[in-house]
Amino acid sequence: MEQRKFVVPEVVVGKNVMELIGRYLGHFGSRKTMIVADKNILKLNWFQNIINNLMKKDIEYIIFDEVSENPRDYEAMLGAELFLAEDCDSIVAVGGGSPMDCAKCISIVCTNGGHILDYVGVDQIRLPGPPLICIPSTAGTAADVSQFAIILDSKIHIKKAIISKKVVPDLALIDTIPLLTMDTYLTACTGMDALTHAIEAYVSNAASPLTDVHALKAIELISKALPNAVSSNKEEVMEDMLMGSLHAGFAFSNASLGAVHALAHSLGGVLDLPHGQCNSILLEHVIDLNFEYAQDRYKDIAVAVGCEVEGLSSEEIKACLIDVISELREKLSIPEKLSEKINPELAEELYVNAINDPCMVTNPKNLSYKEVKGIYEKIFKE
Numbered sequence: 001m002e003q004r005k006f007v008v009p010e011v012v013v014g015k016n017v018m019e020l021i022g023r024y025l026g027h028f029g030s031r032k033t034m035i036v037a038d039k040n041i042l043k044l045n046w047f048q049n050i051i052n053n054l055m056k057k058d059i060e061y062i063i064f065d066e067v068s069e070n071p072r073d074y075e076a077m078l079g080a081e082l083f084l085a086e087d088c089d090s091i092v093a094v095g096g097g098s099p100m101d102c103a104k105c106i107s108i109v110c111t112n113g114g115h116i117l118d119y120v121g122v123d124q125i126r127l128p129g130p131p132l133i134c135i136p137s138t139a140g141t142a143a144d145v146s147q148f149a150i151i152l153d154s155k156i157h158i159k160k161a162i163i164s165k166k167v168v169p170d171l172a173l174i175d176t177i178p179l180l181t182m183d184t185y186l187t188a189c190t191g192m193d194a195l196t197h198a199i200e201a202y203v204s205n206a207a208s209p210l211t212d213v214h215a216l217k218a219i220e221l222i223s224k225a226l227p228n229a230v231s232s233n234k235e236e237v238m239e240d241m242l243m244g245s246l247h248a249g250f251a252f253s254n255a256s257l258g259a260v261h262a263l264a265h266s267l268g269g270v271l272d273l274p275h276g277q278c279n280s281i282l283l284e285h286v287i288d289l290n291f292e293y294a295q296d297r298y299k300d301i302a303v304a305v306g307c308e309v310e311g312l313s314s315e316e317i318k319a320c321l322i323d324v325i326s327e328l329r330e331k332l333s334i335p336e337k338l339s340e341k342i343n344p345e346l347a348e349e350l351y352v353n354a355i356n357d358p359c360m361v362t363n364p365k366n367l368s369y370k371e372v373k374g375i376y377e378k379i380f381k382e
């Protein structure tokens with residue numbers, strides 16, 4: 001058996017678990033916490049419940065909400081400066097992937113000093129940060145359980161990955177309530193991001209029996225629940241989305257990702273587009289190129305999304321899987337192509353950044369420059 005490592009944080013799931021925040025910060029001995037949050041959730045009732053809970057437990061707090069959709073290096077630096085100036089001793093990230101990634105970066109800099117970009121790459125962080133608790137508001141990113149933090153190098157518009165056990169949060173409080181307050185397009189895009197995490201983890205060169213079980217479960221749950229999550233917004237459907245995203249997070253945090261994320265990171269960095277939307281548009285094209293390099297794995301995925309594969313040829317299984325994915329994208333009203341034309345000045349940057357992205361390393365097929373260019377040409381408006 002090959003040697004494999006599997007890292008996950010402490011996880012508490014269920015309705016109203018976010019109200020455990022004060023008790024857990026008390027366990028960590030925290031007196032003053034920094035809340036890193038999306039601006040658009042500050043007025044929601046459930047966010048106010050978090051604040052009330054802190055006040056009840058006499059824990060002081062400050063709110064840092066200077067976080068863009070694709071968080072920038074300078075935002076993390078600003079947050080770290082504020083954390084130290086305000087003498088905080090813990091961080092609570094509330095929202096989607098952006099505040100959670102930014103919170104992870106703040107925790108690195110406020111403990112290790114220097115600039116956040118000094119820590120890009122694998123295992124570059126020396127000291128663990130202050131206690132970090134994540135309360136996700138979407139079922140998709142799984143930054144609340146992962147070893148990844150993605151940050152935009154704002155000078156060159158490249159999204160950089162920081163991969164380390166030291167950015168795994170200390171605790172994830174995963175609650176269904178915030179999911180019920182998100183708009184449907186965000187639910188659609190973040191759900192497709194979670195499905196992509198599971199698919200890429202399952203076909204990854206670094207997959208293992210420990211990650212496979214989570215990846216397949218995630219694919220089953222998300223492919224069934226996602227259309228209902230967008231149309232009905234019911235609590236039991238959101239529970240399936242929450243569990244699907246969590247399983248996908250356990251899988252990809254330990255098996256890494258592939259070409260969909262490599263191309264999506266490049267798109268998100270150069271054009272500042274939403275991460276989930278980029279993945280949704282790219283997924284079917286990457287499966288088309290990858291399929292023959294991981295046929296048995298994609299066959300399992302096809303079964304998990306509901307294809308009847310008995311008696312089908314490989315080509316037919318591939319066609320069924322791609323059809324299911326593209327029909328799902330259409331049901332979610334996510335477009336087939338981006339609304340802009342490819343800008344020739346930025347095109348070269350887009351291709352090169354994708355090829356150099358660390359997620360490309362674990363893709364089952366080594367994609368050439370021509371193939372990467374070919375995929376991008378399919379997803380831009382003609």
Ligand SMILES: [Fe+2]
Pocket residue numbers: 141193197261275279
């Ligand atoms: Fe992702």
